Each structure stands twice: as structure tokens, then as C-alpha cells.
Amino acid sequence: MKLKTMLLTTAAFGLAAPALAQDDPIELTFVSWGGAYQNSQIKAYAEPYMEMNPNVSIIWDESSADAVTKLRAMDEAGNLTWDLVDVVAADAMRLCDEGLAMVIDADTMLAPAPDGTPASEDFGDLMVSECFIPQIVYSTTFGYRGDLLETAPTQVCDIFDTETFPGRRALEKRPIANMEWALICDGVPIDEVYDVLETEDGVARAFAKLDTIKDDVVWWSAGAETPQLLADGEVVIGSTYNGRLFSAIEEQGQPIEMLWDWQMFDLDGWIVPAGLDEDRLAVVMDFLYFATDTQRLADQAKYISYGPARASSAPLVGQHAELGIDMAPHMPTDPANAQNTFLFNYDWWASYRDDLDAQFQAWLLQ
Amino acid sequence: MTDAAIDGPVLSADGRPLKQSLRRSLRRQQWRAILLIAPLFVFVLVSFLMPIGSMLFRSVENDIVPDTLPLTVAALQDWDYASGEPPGEPVYAAMAADLQAAFEEKTHTQVGRRLNYETPGVSSIFRKSGRPVSRWDLAEDGPFRDRFIDIDADWGDPEVWRTIKSYGGRYTTGYYLAAIDGELTPEGPRLKEPDQRVNQKLLWRTLWLSAFITFCTFALGYPVAWLMANIRERTANLLLILVLLPFWTSLLVRTSSWKILLQEQGVINDFAVWIGLVADDNRFQMINNQFGVVVAMTHILLPFMILPLYSVMKTISPTYVRAARSLGATSWTSFWRVYFPQSVPGIGAGAILVFILAVGYFITPELVGGADGTFISNRIYYQFSVSGNWGLAAALGTMMLAVVLVLFWVYDKIVGVDNMKLG
Structure with a gap:
């Protein structure tokens, strides 16, 4: 397989074979999010790859949160120090638009599914940008302390009901997702949410709904805060990334339960920064071919409860590598969990994010 | 001695005039001094003055708009927003040509992003239009006005064109206007509604919380520094280590420890409930608000107040206070009239150090500030x-x-920067 991979990438880039000089030691810098997520990438793809290619060593830079501004700065300075960058879909679209990420031809550069389905079909709609190679589907959703609440919440709108569900709530300190949940719970149909939010009245309506719980909210800015707040009993319910809740519940045995109603889906994946020199690019593409194939994406789900982005990986999702529990029911994409979901509207937020964020900050200060 | 030697200039041993020789040796000394400070000078220039200069420049620079849309900016000169109509066909044709060039360079989204700061929604029409416009034939496919409006109806909105026209220059005051919570309306610049003035509120809060934190570090640090300066050296060293110990601990660790202590289910609240001070369901709110920020930052910045105070107090001779007491002053008068004025340089140094550090603080307000402590x-x-x-x-x-x-500057007028001693 290795040889085939090499030949394919070579063909794709029209490189002369000697340029690949198999044994030259090469050091690559990959950018990711740190924590459990980066660990799942190391275990599922990076370690197996380095075992197959002892000349390649990988350094991890935990800068994904600032990837866009850092890549812009590198571009301005003309000094690219990253070889492969893990970003959320919205950032991939921004980088692609600005020419900072390389355009990917999925069918020639990525592995087909085991049954021969081309990569572009296997990833399907999740390839939201021509520069983006999706790895996982994650969601922002709620966890709650069933033992501290008399009645268990069953829907997302229960966070706005402080009578039945008294106690503090943890919400992210930014408008994204909070505004949508507020409008959904104020009776706006899901497909009209962004149309309503585009008007001044709609924004006022969302803030009015959030006003009803403002005094009960603890605002978080790092994904790790909510599991900690829940574990300490500081809040009774809180939003965060579903993988964080999984690790608090299953790996650390915290008495937290999941509330999947109206979870907000988002995608995370790779982009290749534009302007890599040929030798590095060849190795990066070889790694990508390997790391985004069906089996590798399914392997990643052994370490973290994020859904693999390939359709062909879903049936291969097995059990947790250490705990031995079935991972499928913990996936945001599991049918039982995905009854009410919405996909974060990248395009809309790209235009209105700054404006709404300023209004959101002003609202917080009132 | 010959006559010439008496009438002519005084000569040094090598026969040159002494004046010249002296000037030379002085110049050499000067050069040596310049060479010695050169590394520091270059370092300050490169790592401090240049970044500040570049920051000052960035805050007014607006090249992206005139560079990316040169034809459009020129064509818009003749258009008047007051007409209430979108501009005519020449402007749309100019925009088509500009966008084609920009799409090649991949700068069309950057200019959209720049204009989006002024009018939300502009970035999406630029992003959307790049690819379709790149396929047009400029010579054949006109008129372009309706074709643009087909891509996105907002191309017909005079507001979009006003934004491009207003921000078409090489330099802009737009960023400063936004920084003081202003906006540019058709009637000219004005401030936003009072409840939308985020930056002003945050600036004011930053200044007064920093001043308050400075006062807290002074109130807590002064007695400690006095104690350290007036006890046996060995005990003083022990105290000094205790002051410095938290100083050597990571900022994040100290901030997080305050979280554990102050939170609702935290150590202090648990204790207060245990001794019956508060009811279990009515615990103190001490974190994720201004109180938490003040406590955590006072603790973190305390050494910056204590150390300058201590170094100044060490130099105050105890004989002055003794003399005051022997002349009949009460202990308060001798402290207030004799000791305190001598410690003012230390207060001056500590206060400015703590205040300036506090004003630029970022991590602690982010972690424990909640909504009203950022x-x-x-x-x-x-x-x-x-x-x-x-x-x-x-x-x-x-x-x-x-x-x-x-x-x-105000501080210099009141306290006097010359009157400040860092150690």
C-alpha cells in the first residue's frame, strides 16, 4: 500500500521519484487542538505512520484555535513553519478563500473507500470547502447533573426553565449557538432561525430570551471548563463539545448525563497550508492519504467520541481502546442522539460574527 | 622654547595641536560608549519601537481597498449616496474588472472582510461573487449591473457602495472611530447608542479596577514591607522568600487555585456553610465576577508592590523615628510625619509598576472575570x-x-517620576 500511495502522490504532483528520497530524515510540524483530541490523532494515525516511515518525525503545535491569524501572519512574513493544520470547517473556508490553504482534489489525493467508492463520494456533503479534508463530526451539546436536579431535562429549551431546573448553567461566552438555541426556544422554526437573526428585532428577541437566564449563567471560553464546572457541582447543566463530556462521563466516571436535543454539528479536519516546498508536500500528502482512509478514521473513534467523516468508516466504529465500551451510542451522529440537530451555518456567521459578537459583549456588560 | 611654540597652538607629544588631539581622544571615547550601548539600542529598536510603530501604522492603514478595487474607487467618485440610488453601469463594470483581478490574486475575500468590519454582510457578497464574476467576459457580457444583482441582491443596496466609497482611501480613521464605539452614518460620524458602547465601558472598567487593585496591593503590602524592613535579618529573609515563592509559581496555577478556593462549591464557601455563616443554597458569589478578578490580581501583583517598598524602607534610618519620638511625637505622628514621607518613593515605584501591569492583564480576567470582570x-x-x-x-x-x-504624565505631576525608587 505504501508503494501505491507514493506512486499516486508522485503522479498527482508530477514529482520526480528521487525527490522523495525515502530515508532522508524529515521533521514535520502538525497543528492541532491538544488534549484528548490531539491524542486520538496521534494514536490513530501519527504513531502508526511513523512506525511505517521511521524517517518521518512529527512535532505537534497546539495552535488550532489561532490557526487563521497565525497563518495570515506567516504569509505576511513569508515564513511558513507549519506542514499540516487541523481546523474547524469555518476556518478552513476562510483560509481557502484567502488562498492560504491548498486546493485538494479528493479523488486523486485521498484514498477511496474499501469498496472502491471515490473519496469525494465517501466524504460526501462534509467536504464543505475544496481545501478541507474532514476528519470528524463533533457537536456542541449539553451535559447535566441528574443527581442534583429533581427532574431530568429532556430538551434544550429546559435550560431556559429556571423554575423546574433550578441551578446555574454554563454557556459559551460567544453568540454562536446560544443565539440559535434562544430563538428555537422562543418558538422560531429551525429553518427560519438565521433569517430572524439577521434582523434587529430577531437579535433583540434572542437577547430577551437569554435575559431570562442571564443571572444564572456561568460563561465559559475553553471547552474543558464545563466538564469541570459540572464535576464540581458549580453548574447543573452546561454546553460543551460532546467528546469532552464523553471523557468526563466514561473515562473519569463523573455523574454527568447527556442531553443531545438540538446539538449543533460542526466539522473538523485538515488543511494543507499553501506554499509548502515539494519535498515536504510529498510527505504531507502521503501522510494525508494514509491518515484519512476509512480504517484510520474509524480507528480514531476508539479514542474519542467524535463521528468519523467518511460514510464507509461508520460500520467499522468499534469499542473504546481502553474501556472496551461500544462507541457507537456515544457518537453525535448516532440516530438515537441525532433526532434534533442543526448544522452551524458557516457562511452566515462569517458575515455577522463580528457584529453580533460586539452586540453580545455589550449585552453581557449591561 | 622657541617663539613658534609660544605663538602657535599648544602641541601634544606627537606634534599635533593639543586641542585636536584631545577632541580625537574624546571622540574615540564617545564611539566606544556608542558601541557599548549599540546592542541594547538595536534590541530596543527591533523588539520594541518597531512593533509599536508598525502597530500605530496598522491602525490607520487601509491599502487593501484602493489596491484591490482601484477602478471601482475611481468610478465611485461621481456617485452620490444622497441620490438614494445604486451607482450607474460604469461602476458595476469597474467592479467586475476589479473583482476578476482580485479573484486571480485571491484578495477579493480580504477586501470583503475589511469592508465587513464597517457594514456587516459585505464579506459574504464578495465571497459569493468572486467565482461567477471571474467567468465573465468583460468586453462582451455587459451590462453588469443586473448580473451583479442576480448574484446577490445586496449589490443593489446603496449602503454597500457607500461603504466602499467611504473607505476607499489609503488611510482611514475608521478603526479609531470603531475603537471609541463610533460609527459612520450618512450624516457623518457619531457614537453608538449608550448601551452598545463596549470599548468605552471596558476601558473605564480596566482603569478603575486597575487603580483599585493597585490600592489593594498597597494596603496589604505596606505593613508587610515595613515588617520585613524592621525585623532581624534572618526572619526578614524568610519573609522575603515567602513573598517571592508565589512569584515563582506559574500565573495559571495561581489563578486556578483562586478558582478552587472561591467557587460556589469551593473551600471558602464550604467552610462558611460548615460554620453556619451562610445557608447551603445561598452561597457567596466570589468568582466569575469583579470580586474574583480583584482578589486574584491583587494576590498575583502583590510582590511588585512589596519589593520596591521593601528596598526603599531598608534605607530609611530608624534614628529619624527615634529622634521624633524623643522630641515628643506620638507613634502615629512620628510615623505619618517622619517615616511615611521617606517611604513615598517606594510607593510611587510600586504603584506605577502594579498599575501598568494590571492595565495590560489578560489571562486572569479571562479565566475568573466572568461577564463583568473582563x-x-x-x-x-x-x-x-x-x-x-x-x-x-x-x-x-x-x-x-x-x-x-x-x-x-499626570502621575509625574503629582508624585514626580524623579521621586521614584525601584531599589
Whole structure:
């Protein structure tokens, strides 16, 4: 397989074979999010790859949160120090638009599914940008302390009901997702949410709904805060990334339960920064071919409860590598969990994010 | 001695006039001094003055619009927003040509992003239009007006064209206007509604919380420094280590420890409930608000107050106070009239150090500030790192720099910078 991979990438880039000089030691810098997520990438793809290619060593830079501004700065300075960058879909679209990420031809550069389905079909709609190679589907959703609440919440709108569900709530300190949940719970149909939010009245309506719980909210800015707040009993319910809740519940045995109603889906994946020199690019593409194939994406789900982005990986999702529990029911994409979901509207937020964020900050200060 | 030697200039041993020789040796000395400070000078220039200069420049620079849309900006000269109509066909044709060139360079989204800071929604029409416009034939496919409006109806909105026209110049005051919570309306610049003035509120809060924190470090640090300066050396060294110990601990660790202590289910609240001070369901709110920020930052910045105070107090001779007492002053008078004035240089140094550090603080307000304890630095971080609006971040930073310089000047008038001693 290795040889085939090499030949394919070579063909794709029209490189002369000697340029690949198999044994030259090469050091690559990959950018990711740190924590459990980066660990799942190391275990599922990076370690197996380095075992197959002892000349390649990988350094991890935990800068994904600032990837866009850092890549812009590198571009301005003309000094690219990253070889492969893990970003959320919205950032991939921004980088692609600005020419900072390389355009990917999925069918020639990525592995087909085991049954021969081309990569572009296997990833399907999740390839939201021509520069983006999706790895996982994650969601922002709620966890709650069933033992501290008399009645268990069953829907997302229960966070706005402080009578039945008294106690503090943890919400992210930014408008994204909070505004949508507020409008959904104020009776706006899901497909009209962004149309309503585009008007001044709609924004006022969302803030009015959030006003009803403002005094009960603890605002978080790092994904790790909510599991900690829940574990300490500081809040009774809180939003965060579903993988964080999984690790608090299953790996650390915290008495937290999941509330999947109206979870907000988002995608995370790779982009290749534009302007890599040929030798590095060849190795990066070889790694990508390997790391985004069906089996590798399914392997990643052994370490973290994020859904693999390939359709062909879903049936291969097995059990947790250490705990031995079935991972499928913990996936945001599991049918039982995905009854009410919405996909974060990248395009809309790209235009209105700054404006709404300023209004959101002003609202917080009132 | 010959006559010549008496009438002519005084000569040195090598026969040159002494004046010249002296000047030469002085010049050599000067050069040596310059060479010695050169590394520091270059370092300060490269790592301090240049970044500040570049930041000042960024806050007014607006090349992206005239560079990316040169034809459109020129064509818009003749259009008047007051007409209430979108501009005519020549402007749309110019925009088509500009966008084609920009799409090649991949700069069409950057200019959209720049204009989006002024009018939300503009970035999406630029992003959407790049690809379709790149396929048009400029010579054949006109008129372009309706074709643009087909791509997105907002191309027919005079507001979009007003934004391009208003921000078409090489330099802009737009970032400063945004930094002071202003906006440019058709009637001219004005401030936003009072409840939307985020930056002003944050700036004000940053200044008064920093001043309050400075006062707290003074109130807590002064007695400690006095004690350290007036007890046996061995005990003083032990105390000094105790002051420095938290100083050597990571900032994050100290901030997080305050979280554990102060939170609702935390150590202090648990204790208060246990001794019956508060009811279990009515615990103190001590974190994720201003109180938490003040407590955590006072603790973190305390050494910066104690150390200058201590170094000044060490030099105050105890004989003055003794003399005052022997002349009949009460212990308060001898402290207030004799000891305290001598310690003022230490207070001056500690206060300016703590205040300036506090004004620029970022991590602690972010972690324990909640909604009402964040500082302007958190907003600058957001503009720089999340929103990518470097111009606004630079304008806010420059504004902050100006405010601190003004405060420093006022401080100099009141306390006197010469009257300050760092050790």
C-alpha cells in the first residue's frame, strides 16, 4: 500500500521519484487542538505512520484555535513553519478563500473507500470547502447533573426553565449557538432561525430570551471548563463539545448525563497550508492519504467520541481502546442522539460574527 | 622654547595641536560608549519601537481597498449616496474588472472582510461573487449591473457602495472611530447608542479596577514591607522568600487555585456553610465576577508592590523615628510625619509598576472575570486573534498606550517620576 500511495502522490504532483528520497530524515510540524483530541490523532494515525516511515518525525503545535491569524501572519512574513493544520470547517473556508490553504482534489489525493467508492463520494456533503479534508463530526451539546436536579431535562429549551431546573448553567461566552438555541426556544422554526437573526428585532428577541437566564449563567471560553464546572457541582447543566463530556462521563466516571436535543454539528479536519516546498508536500500528502482512509478514521473513534467523516468508516466504529465500551451510542451522529440537530451555518456567521459578537459583549456588560 | 611654540597652538607629544588631539581622544571615547550601548539600542529598536510603530501604522492603514478595487474607487467618485440610488453601469463594470483581478490574486475575500468590519454582510457578497464574476467576459457580457444583482441582491443596496466609497482611501480613521464605539452614518460620524458602547465601558472598567487593585496591593503590602524592613535579618529573609515563592509559581496555577478556593462549591464557601455563616443554597458569589478578578490580581501583583517598598524602607534610618519620638511625637505622628514621607518613593515605584501591569492583564480576567470582570485586553485579544481585525486591535492598543502615557504624565505631576525608587 505504501508503494501505491507514493506512486499516486508522485503522479498527482508530477514529482520526480528521487525527490522523495525515502530515508532522508524529515521533521514535520502538525497543528492541532491538544488534549484528548490531539491524542486520538496521534494514536490513530501519527504513531502508526511513523512506525511505517521511521524517517518521518512529527512535532505537534497546539495552535488550532489561532490557526487563521497565525497563518495570515506567516504569509505576511513569508515564513511558513507549519506542514499540516487541523481546523474547524469555518476556518478552513476562510483560509481557502484567502488562498492560504491548498486546493485538494479528493479523488486523486485521498484514498477511496474499501469498496472502491471515490473519496469525494465517501466524504460526501462534509467536504464543505475544496481545501478541507474532514476528519470528524463533533457537536456542541449539553451535559447535566441528574443527581442534583429533581427532574431530568429532556430538551434544550429546559435550560431556559429556571423554575423546574433550578441551578446555574454554563454557556459559551460567544453568540454562536446560544443565539440559535434562544430563538428555537422562543418558538422560531429551525429553518427560519438565521433569517430572524439577521434582523434587529430577531437579535433583540434572542437577547430577551437569554435575559431570562442571564443571572444564572456561568460563561465559559475553553471547552474543558464545563466538564469541570459540572464535576464540581458549580453548574447543573452546561454546553460543551460532546467528546469532552464523553471523557468526563466514561473515562473519569463523573455523574454527568447527556442531553443531545438540538446539538449543533460542526466539522473538523485538515488543511494543507499553501506554499509548502515539494519535498515536504510529498510527505504531507502521503501522510494525508494514509491518515484519512476509512480504517484510520474509524480507528480514531476508539479514542474519542467524535463521528468519523467518511460514510464507509461508520460500520467499522468499534469499542473504546481502553474501556472496551461500544462507541457507537456515544457518537453525535448516532440516530438515537441525532433526532434534533442543526448544522452551524458557516457562511452566515462569517458575515455577522463580528457584529453580533460586539452586540453580545455589550449585552453581557449591561 | 622657541617663539613658534609660544605663538602657535599648544602641541601634544606627537606634534599635533593639543586641542585636536584631545577632541580625537574624546571622540574615540564617545564611539566606544556608542558601541557599548549599540546592542541594547538595536534590541530596543527591533523588539520594541518597531512593533509599536508598525502597530500605530496598522491602525490607520487601509491599502487593501484602493489596491484591490482601484477602478471601482475611481468610478465611485461621481456617485452620490444622497441620490438614494445604486451607482450607474460604469461602476458595476469597474467592479467586475476589479473583482476578476482580485479573484486571480485571491484578495477579493480580504477586501470583503475589511469592508465587513464597517457594514456587516459585505464579506459574504464578495465571497459569493468572486467565482461567477471571474467567468465573465468583460468586453462582451455587459451590462453588469443586473448580473451583479442576480448574484446577490445586496449589490443593489446603496449602503454597500457607500461603504466602499467611504473607505476607499489609503488611510482611514475608521478603526479609531470603531475603537471609541463610533460609527459612520450618512450624516457623518457619531457614537453608538449608550448601551452598545463596549470599548468605552471596558476601558473605564480596566482603569478603575486597575487603580483599585493597585490600592489593594498597597494596603496589604505596606505593613508587610515595613515588617520585613524592621525585623532581624534572618526572619526578614524568610519573609522575603515567602513573598517571592508565589512569584515563582506559574500565573495559571495561581489563578486556578483562586478558582478552587472561591467557587460556589469551593473551600471558602464550604467552610462558611460548615460554620453556619451562610445557608447551603445561598452561597457567596466570589468568582466569575469583579470580586474574583480583584482578589486574584491583587494576590498575583502583590510582590511588585512589596519589593520596591521593601528596598526603599531598608534605607530609611530608624534614628529619624527615634529622634521624633524623643522630641515628643506620638507613634502615629512620628510615623505619618517622619517615616511615611521617606517611604513615598517606594510607593510611587510600586504603584506605577502594579498599575501598568494590571492595565495590560489578560489571562486572569479571562479565566475568573466572568461577564463583568473582563478587561479591554480581552477585547483586543478577540479582535486580533478571533476576528482577525488587526486594524481595530491596533487602534485599541494605541488608544490604551495614549491613555497610559497621559496617566503617567499626570502621575509625574503629582508624585514626580524623579521621586521614584525601584531599589
